[in-house]
Amino acid sequence: MSLKCVFCKKTVFGPGGLTVPTIGPAHRHCYEAYRTMRRTFRSIDITLLTDDELNDLKDLVLAEENDRKRKNKGTPDSDIELF
Numbered sequence: 888m889s890l891k892c893v894f895c896k897k898t899v900f901g902p903g904g905l906t907v908p909t910i911g912p913a914h915r916h917c918y919e920a921y922r923t924m925r926r927t928f929r930s931i932d933i934t935l936l937t938d939d940e941l942n943d944l945k946d947l948v949l950a951e952e953n954d955r956k957r958k959n960k961g962t963p964d965s966d967i968e969l970f
């Protein structure tokens with residue numbers, strides 16, 4: 888039995904190999920390079936998103952970013968928050 892890396896096509900054996908779900912056997916370093924190239928975040932491959940989904944994600948990121956900036960700075964004219 889010889890498994891070939893789906894990325895570099897060389898034989899995979901030993902602890903440097905892994906099986907990528909739905910893709911096949913691969914070298915760990917080939918998979919890492921692939922993941923970087925594929926622009927995955929957590930388990931989401933953003934290259935697979937539709938344009939609409941990508942826009943939604945972008946809006947979410949921007950909204951979260953703004954929210955954090957606001958919280959970190961504490962704008963002078965913001966309402967006083969009581970805890």
Ligand SMILES: [Zn+2]
Binds near residue numbers: 892897913917
């Ligand atoms: Zn490889």
